[in-house]
Amino acid sequence: MxxxxxxxxxxxxxxxxxxxxxxxxxxxxxxxxxxxxxxxxxxxxxxxxxxxxxxxxxxxxxxxxxxxxxxxxxxxxxxxxxxxxxxxxxxxxxxxxxxxxxxxxxxxxxxxxxxxxxxxxxxxxxxxxxxxxxVYAYLHVFMEGKSEMQHVKSEIKALRPVQTWAHYNGENEESIRQTFERVHTCTGLEKRLDDAKRL
Ligand SMILES: CC(C)(COP(=O)(O)OP(=O)(O)OC[C@H]1O[C@@H](n2cnc3c(N)ncnc32)[C@H](O)[C@@H]1OP(=O)(O)O)[C@@H](O)C(=O)NCCC(=O)NCCS
The missing domain is CATH 3.40.630.30 (Gcn5-related N-acetyltransferase (GNAT))
Structure with missing residues (x-):
């Protein structure tokens, strides 16, 4: 290799x-x-x-x-x-x-x-x-189907969203997980290089 x-x-x-x-x-x-x-x-x-x-x-x-x-x-x-x-x-x-x-x-x-x-x-x-x-975590929330998509509105006449996903960084993680089937935790990670030795 x-x-x-x-x-x-x-x-x-x-x-x-x-x-x-x-x-x-x-x-x-x-x-x-x-x-x-x-x-x-x-x-x-x-x-x-x-x-x-x-x-x-x-x-x-x-x-x-x-x-x-x-x-x-x-x-x-x-x-x-x-x-x-x-x-x-x-x-x-x-x-x-x-x-x-x-x-x-x-x-x-x-x-x-x-x-x-x-x-x-x-x-x-x-x-x-x-x-x-x-260093940080928030949610990726996927939505599809009638009951999930009722939370998503389009402001354009005759345009009806059928599937979407969104970021959530609010306080009610539990209720988001109960409302939507596909919810991921997105984790941000960091590595400092200042003190790192060459490998
Ligand atoms: C994460 C990834 C880049 C690691 O590369 P790698 O060459 O397989 O990993 P390394 O050989 O350097 O390290 C091995 C360690 O990684 C983890 N690992 C790698 N492949 C794994 C697998 N299929 N299942 C479980 N653990 C795994 C284990 O901790 C493993 O240690 P172990 O064998 O002692 O248990 C690789 O597995 C991958 O492509 N994953 C999918 C894509 C991905 O998630 N990328 C990062 C997105 S942000």
Missing amino acids: EIKAYHPKYEKGWLQCRVLAFLSTAYYDNVLQEKENYKHPSIELVAIHQSKVVGLIDVEYETEKNQVCTGERGLGGMIWHLAVHPDYQRLQIGQHLLHRVENLAIEKGLTYLEAWTRDDNWVVDWYKKNDFRP
């Missing part, structure tokens, strides 16, 4: 690796048909095994505070995508990708990395094992 800088020739493999990795997570229906481009600079790496993309990580980073991340702790890098192909998980490919990103991030003067994840305790645990700490 070799870690390389992303190149557009890897796009198809990148998309396939991401969709397969996410199938067993709460992001199972977050499917991309094209890889994103970022407004700010980015670190984009892939793990290649026998010419196949088996892992990927994308970090968009700041050159001025708060351009990309939510924290106010110096310059941050946001992990927008991190995935390891299901046939290659638990072989430390994720950890190698993260370490490579951290070294590059430190070289670029970043002071922290930020990541967001939905439910999936094993993924949150993976971040914790890699020295991230949870």
Whole structure:
């Protein structure tokens, strides 16, 4: 397995690796048909095994505070995508990708990395094992069907929403969970790089 800088020739493999990795997570229906481009600079790496993309990580980073991340702790890098192909998980490919990103991030003067994840305790645990700490949590609420959609109104005449999802960061988590069937906890995690040694 070799870690390389992303190149557009890897796009198809990148998309396939991401969709397969996410199938067993709460992001199972977050499917991309094209890889994103970022407004700010980015670190984009892939793990290649026998010419196949088996892992990927994308970090968009700041050159001025708060351009990309939510924290106010110096310059941050946001992990927008991190995935390891299901046939290659638990072989430390994720950890190698993260370490490579951290070294590059430190070289670029970043002071922290930020990541967001939905439910999936094993993924949150993976971040914790890699020295991230949870800093914030709120809900992702999906709505569909007559009884759930009665809470969603359109202001445009003749436009009737049939399915939607929303962020909830209010006090009544319990009542939201009782009202809607598909509710995820979205957890924000952060890793400080200031004191990190190069790995
Ligand atoms: C999270 C992820 C990137 C970790 O990459 P990885 O190369 O599989 O993980 P590593 O080998 O570095 O670390 C292994 C640890 O990750 C966790 N882990 C990885 N795959 C797992 C799985 N399928 N089930 C349960 N735990 C798993 C375990 O804690 C494991 O430690 P263990 O084998 O000692 O129990 C990868 O599993 C993945 O792509 N997950 C789905 C996509 C995702 O959730 N991405 C992050 C979105 S924000």
